[in-house]
Amino acid sequence: xxxxxxxxxxxxxxxxxxxxxxxxxxxxxxxxxxxxxxxxxxxxxxxxxxxxxxxxxxxxxxxxxxxxxxxxxxxxxxxxxxxxxxxxxxxxxxxxxxxxxxxxxxxxxxxxxxxxxxxxxxxxxxxxxxxxxxxxxxxxxxxxxxxxxxxxxxxxxxxxxxxxxxxxxxx
Amino acid sequence: xxxxxxxxxxxxxxxxxxxxxxxxxxxxxxxxxxxxxxxxxxxxxxxxxxxxxxxxxxxxxxxxxxxxxxxxxxxxxxxxxxxxxxxxxxxxxxxxxxxxxxxxxxxxxxxxxxxxxxxxxxxxxxxxxxxxxxxxxxxxxxxxxxxxxxxxxxxxxxxxxxxxxxxxxxxxxxxxxxxxxxxxxxxxxxxxxxxxxxxxxxxxxxxxxxxxxxxxxxxxxxxxxxxxxxxxxxxxxxxxxxxxxxxxxxxxxxxxxxxxxxxx
Numbered sequence: 001x002x003x004x005x006x007x008x009x010x011x012x013x014x015x016x017x018x019x020x021x022x023x024x025x026x027x028x029x030x031x032x033x034x035x036x037x038x039x040x041x042x043x044x045x046x047x048x049x050x051x052x053x054x055x056x057x058x059x060x061x062x063x064x065x066x067x068x069x070x071x072x073x074x075x076x077x078x079x080x081x082x083x084x085x086x087x088x089x090x091x092x093x094x095x096x097x098x099x100x101x102x103x104x105x106x107x108x109x110x111x112x113x114x115x116x117x118x119x120x121x122x123x124x125x126x127x128x129x130x131x132x133x134x135x136x137x138x139x140x141x142x143x144x145x146x147x148x149x150x151x152x153x154x155x156x157x158x159x160x161x162x163x164x165x166x167x168x169x170x171x
Numbered sequence: 172x173x174x175x176x177x178x179x180x181x182x183x184x185x186x187x188x189x190x191x192x193x194x195x196x197x198x199x200x201x202x203x204x205x206x207x208x209x210x211x212x213x214x215x216x217x218x219x220x221x222x223x224x225x226x227x228x229x230x231x232x233x234x235x236x237x238x239x240x241x242x243x244x245x246x247x248x249x250x251x252x253x254x255x256x257x258x259x260x261x262x263x264x265x266x267x268x269x270x271x272x273x274x275x276x277x278x279x280x281x282x283x284x285x286x287x288x289x290x291x292x293x294x295x296x297x298x299x300x301x302x303x304x305x306x307x308x309x310x311x312x313x314x315x316x317x318x319x320x321x322x323x324x325x326x327x328x329x330x331x332x333x334x335x336x337x338x339x340x341x342x343x344x345x346x347x348x349x350x351x352x353x354x355x356x357x358x359x360x361x362x363x364x365x366x367x368x369x370x371x372x373x374x375x376x377x378x379x380x381x382x383x384x385x386x387x388x389x390x391x392x393x394x395x396x397x398x399x400x401x402x403x404x405x406x407x408x409x410x411x412x413x414x415x416x417x418x419x420x421x422x423x424x425x426x427x428x429x430x431x432x433x434x435x
Contacts, residue, residue, distance in 0.1 A: 024231065027229045027231045029224055
């Protein structure tokens, strides 16, 4: 909670610390959504300026700081994609290979504390990983996933729960 | 309501992964406010997804942080920038009106400031007083507690069955004086109650001795305060005696100044 208080009081040192800790994870999500590293960084930059100015709007009782920051990034990314005619990345639905096309490029952030996490993610069943990634990294709604993967709406919900349950046992 | 079904429905996962509409999000937030277990489940999911995001992280290039800091600096500078005055008589008269209004506002604000400042001063004075009182009471409490602890310890010592009490009777120097030593031979703990010795001259102090086969062993000096004094540990003694010595005590007793004495 010290982070958010620092941000709210306008301490740029705290902003730098928060950036160091969270920016790589946020950029990981954004760049998977937009498939464009340069644009992803622009969005990250804009998101952090927004985080800085809106820090007082963060309500710790509603959820974790990371979730809040990620939502800002996600909304900004979706806005950007719409304005650029991306149709929120849905054009690439069937082209799943793009998500993983260049692992070397995407997985370039090697921090010792996250190497373990990465290995654990690889243990996840591929179809569950796909489901999580469509929603979490590509910003699909429940409806859109149902259409894309050709499954009933309710199944999306229960499968996503099973997938994240497994994720929870892995971590 | 049974929250198990709600939790296992998968809606919380959709919430955390950002797949819900605004209305659905508000519903989930309401449930989390109402039910602790929903909130806890939500948090576990959040943490799992946070780890998931961290597992996919990607280092931004340095330009991003630079850009952020520049942007923040810029907006902060804009906030303090003052608009330059421009010419034109209409603009000027409007400016004068504004300036007049502003000076009235400034005056009112100054009056309010003075009022609040004096109030602030009074309140902070009161606060300082209360702090002082509080410190005083805390100190008093601490010293009483220390006294009490000391007394409790003495009581425990004195009630130890191994503790023996020896009366030292006054010598020719001071026939009316008596003193009592409490001695635990097993542990060596030694206490002295010597309230009715004559007041020593300036620069002088009483000293307790243990006599072991006729040889005096220093058992410590003491002042004439109230209560029982804890003395040095003594494991062997045939008798105890008190002499008057120069301040700080002596290496061997001044026998001409022997005040009280008693055998074991």
